[in-house]
Amino acid sequence: MSLSVDIWEKIAQGDKGAYEELYFFLFRKFFDYGKKITDDEALIEDAAQEALITLWRKRNELHTIQYPKTYFYTTFRYSLYDRLRKQNKLVAIKSEDDRQDNTTEESFFRKDHEKHLSNSLQAAFESLTERQREAIHLRFYEELPYEEVASIMGITQKATYKIVARALLQLKGLLRIFLIGLSHIQLLK
Amino acid sequence: MMHTIDDYKSFECGDFITDEWFQDWLISPDAEKDKFWNDFLNKYPERKYVLEDAVTIIREVRSRNPEWPDEKVIRTSFQRAMTVIEQEENEKVIPMSTHRSRRWWVAASVVVLLGLSAYFLISKFSSDDKLIADSKTKEKVQTDIAPGGNKAILTLADGTKIILDSANNGAITRQGNITVIKLNDGQIAYNSETGNLKPETHTPQSTTYNTISTPRGGQYQLVLADGSKVWLNAASSLTYPTAFMGNERKVTLTGEGYFEVAHDASKPFFVSTGKMDIRVLGTHFNVNAYGDDGTFKTTLLEGKVNVSAGSQSAVLQPGEQARISGNSMEIRKDVNTEEVISWKNGLFYFDNADIEVVMGQLARWYDVDVEYEGSIPKRRFAGEIQKSLTLSQVMKLLSQNKINFEIQGKKLIVKP
Incomplete structure (x- = not known):
């Protein structure tokens, strides 16, 4: 799925059809991104809507924004975190890992148990912190350079490298376990 | 930045996957990058397996399906x-x-x-x-169903019932030489005119007992004759003397209450529930005797208490919790006391709570009956919710965790 080449230009001219196309495109992207941060879908949807309305309001300034995509990812992220701070927090245990450093082992076990994870990659991702998931998402799914990942997350490029590297090494370890586990099962068959 | 293939000759798998240039190749390959890595393998063929391993991992990481909304x-x-x-x-x-x-x-x-x-x-x-x-x-x-509020019924010794959310402020009744006062903030206090006299120096009179009970959807705070404060959670009751005579202070609790007992070393304070008894001198503690999950809990915030159940007893230190279930008593250390008394501060607070505990609290606060339909996934919850939300707002928070609800009149049906 890709966007028309001149979509930003059309929107700047007030083309609502182009806006609709971008709305659908970015809403999916924001949703996918938001899901790496929280499970609260209603909150993600509200934040996505707000970012997209802002986009329309700023259509006259679009030409001054160097990376529009990055710019609106930042808007979306800010809106989502703002809402998360304000709302009542009730989350399934799995997103608590950041705050429960001392019980990592226990909570990892719980998480595994809760979700009945069939997919090992999913399981590996669940073990990452929210920030790690977020950085990995922006780098490997949104395919952004480190510079833009850093700018969206509001941290330095150096910190971004660090977060991504740690997350990858952790995923590598977990994926290894999975691959070994698989070959073991195949041998048994 | 210039890259040469020699830079990578001693790279291990972990070095490759965290390398920006290597990632760039897999994220946005082009002929130039392909050539670079082909050259690398031609020069260092022994690194082939390491490189393949790294490629597999990055591909795996990138292979996840996007999560898109409807x-x-x-x-x-x-x-x-x-x-x-x-x-x-x-x-x-x-x-x-x-x-x-x-x-x-x-x-x-x-x-x-x-x-x-x-x-x-x-x-x-x-x-x-x-x-x-x-x-x-x-x-x-x-x-929608509105949250609960300050509501309770006071039952006097003679059986008279006074509804406390509608009674006027000030002295609401007199029993002997004890005046029951409803304070501005809705709580009630007992004022003894002989409060300063030692029991043996004035005419002995029989102890009269009052009971305060909160309905579902109600909570209440009261001050006992000795100055001790008690917060009662929903669907709970406290029976207590209007004045404390003799050598001890004794009250009976059902449901949940938080106590700030006024210090009086000469008169220990007893809380009894069906399952456990607590003896204190002066201290802050919470007693949960709802038994939603079959467990009765006493949690100490300050001072010292002695908890007994059946033949067992234990002395708690601040931050400790005695949990009685069946015939066994377990002591937990370093309990999150903020969580335990969150109910009195306007919050539901859950930490690794199962659905029965969550629903038990909601049923009492919103005055609904909970029914389960089908097999509910075994999930545990952590987090906090303001008790001022309406039931449907709370349901919405919960349904984000893949549990569905339906409100039918006063019935809340939980579905998988």
């Missing part, structure tokens, strides 16, 4: 956005940039959608952050 969800959101945008354009209103006004605009879109009075909704929603985010559940407003 088409319907986007359509609805887009229509709402267009309503906001068109309204702005029609009214030629310059969009305001403060956060507050943004909320107003979202609220405005809801107004149009529901065809309700704009004035009503805007004045209602702009005062409440929460409701804006809840735009999806607005349609259900009619069937």
Whole structure:
């Protein structure tokens, strides 16, 4: 799925059809991104809507924004975190890992148990912190350079490298376990 | 930055996957990058397996399916956005940039959608952050259930019942030489005119007992004759003497209560529940005797208490919790005491709580009966919810965790 080449230009001219196309495109992207941060879908949807309305309001300034995509990812992220701070927090245990450093082992076990994870990659991702998931998402799914990942997350490029590297090494370890586990099962068959 | 293939000759798998240039190759391959890595393998063929391993891992990481919402969800959101945008354009209103006004605009879109009075909704929603985010559940407003409040029934020794949420402030009744006073903030206090006299120096009189009970959806605070404060949670009761005679202070609790007992070393304070008894001198502690999950708990915040159940007893230190279930007593250390008394501070607080515990609390506060339909996934919950939310707002928070609900009158049905 890709966007028309001149979509930003059309929107700047007030083309609502182009806006609709971008709305659908970015809403999916924001949703996918938001899901790496929280499970609260209603909150993600509200934040996505707000970012997209802002986009329309700023259509006259679009030409001054160097990376529009990055710019609106930042808007979306800010809106989502703002809402998360304000709302009542009730989350399934799995997103608590950041705050429960001392019980990592226990909570990892719980998480595994809760979700009945069939997919090992999913399981590996669940073990990452929210920030790690977020950085990995922006780098490997949104395919952004480190510079833009850093700018969206509001941290330095150096910190971004660090977060991504740690997350990858952790995923590598977990994926290894999975691959070994698989070959073991195949041998048994 | 220039890269040469020699830079990579001693790279291990972990070095490759965390290398920006290597990642760039897999994220956005082109002929130039392909050539670079081919050259590398031609020069260092022994690194082939390491490189393949690294490629596999990055591909694996990138292979995840995107999580996309339903088409319907986007359509609805887009229509709402267009309503906001068109309204702005029609009214030629310059969009305001403060956060507050943004909320107003979202609220405005809801107004149009529901065809309700704009004035009503805007004045209602702009005062409440929460409701804006809840735009999806607005349609259900009619069937919503309001949260509980300060409500209790006082039963006097002669059986007279006084409803405390409607009684006027000030002295509400007299029993012997004890005056029952309802304070401005809704709590009640006992004032003994002979309070300063030692029991043996004035005419002995028989002890009279009062009972305060809170209904579901009610909570209450009272001050006992000795100055001890008690907060009663919903669906709970406390039976206590209007004045403490003799050598001890004895009260009986059902449900849940938080106690701040006034210090009096000469008169120990006893709380008895069906399952456990607590003996204290002066201290702060919480007693949970609901038994939702078959466990009765006493948690100490300050001072020292002695908890006994059957033949077992234990002395608690601050931060410790005695848990009685069946015939066994377990002591937990370093309990989150904030969590334990969150109910009195206007919050539901869950830490690794199962659905029965969550529902037990909701049933008592919203005065609903909970029924389970089908097999409910075994999930545990962590987090906090304000007790001032309506039931449907709470349901919405919970349904994000893949548990569904239906409200039918006073019945809350939980579905997988």
